[in-house]
Amino acid sequence: MRTGESVLGETDMSLIHALQILPRASWTQLAAVLGAGPDTLARRWEHLTAGGYAWTSLLVARHGGGPPLYAWVELECTAGTTEATAAELSGDPGTLGVHAVTGGADLVLLLTAPDLPALDAYVTGRVRRLPGVLRARTQVVTRLHNRPYRSRIEQLDPAQARLLADATAPERRDPPRARVVPQVSELDRRLVAELAGDARRSAAELARTCGTSESTVRRRLDVLTAGGALHHHCQPAPRFSGRPVWAMVTAQVAPLDEPVTVAALTRVRRTQVITSVTGPHNLVVAMWLGSVEELHEITAGLVRAAPALRITGTAVGLRTYKIGAQVLGADGRRTHHVRPEA
Secondary structure (H helix, E strand, C coil): CCCCCCCCCCCHHHHHHHHCCCCCCHHHHHHHHHHCCHHHHHHHHHHHHHCCCCEEEEEEEEEECEECCCEEEEECCCCHHHHHHHHHHHHCCCCCEEEEEECCCCEEEEEEEEEEEHHHHHHHHHHCCCCCCCEEEEEEEEEEEECCCCCCCCCCCHHHHHHHHHHCCHHHCCCCCCCCCCCHHHHHHHHHHHCCCCCCCCCCHHHHCCCCCCCCCCHHHHHHHHHEEEEEEEEHHHHHHHEEEEEEEEECCCCCHHHHHHHHHCCCCCCEEEEEECCCCCEEEEEEECCCCCCHHHHHHHHHHCCCCCEEEEEEEEEEEEEECEEEEECCEEEEEEECCC
């Protein structure tokens, strides 16, 4: 299989793009934009999700006390233990990314934790104690400039994208105002745990599972979404998307140049995760590429877009074990999801 080419059809990619814009849209809403019948779209999505070729997930992005803490962790492993270490860590709720990479590290992790003590407890008490881990280098994310692991598919034409954007909840179309981040209740955590593997589960199904009413489910999801407490995550399995290669670029920029530089980087199409970090360099940028050869082109493009940027290192993913809550098999397809901690 030539992983540099998409094995998903245009209809599949259009459907995924539509669900990135409007994750819980009805099949009827989507049919009006995509030009296919509701039953056809539902069957196609079932094929994609059952086969592990695509997914939609929901995670808590913010709690009432503030946003979670993120960190990049580079691991060096003893010979022959990288795969077992990656598989072990992929089962932890706090790992949002697990990648085997080239370069000075064997694995790169993207972690989330409530705060610094919780991050220290996980890295020290869990990661460093695994038998295969020789060294762990942690860089705390001081600022997350965009959503982690958000796929940027651009399959729909602008008119189709606008139709879907206009169908979002009325409160999202109101003039910008300060968001009040809601407190996340025990019921909310149960809802998110159920939606982590499939964010399109119906309100009726969630109500039965969580022992509440459909109206309560809809109300809580509306409140959490309006307050920015939820992160919808929809994407194809990278190996089948036409962008199978994960890459990480580390860079340095003077603090006074950082705002302009970050703004320029966000306009580069391939960049997915842009973070300011502690450590020997102050920026980490992650992306999905069509080929290894494309890395040279993208790094040159980053410097052209942001002349103050100095590239300090690059790494290419040899295998991705986990994205968000989703665990991927050796063939690149999703095998299962990891429920977030309550």
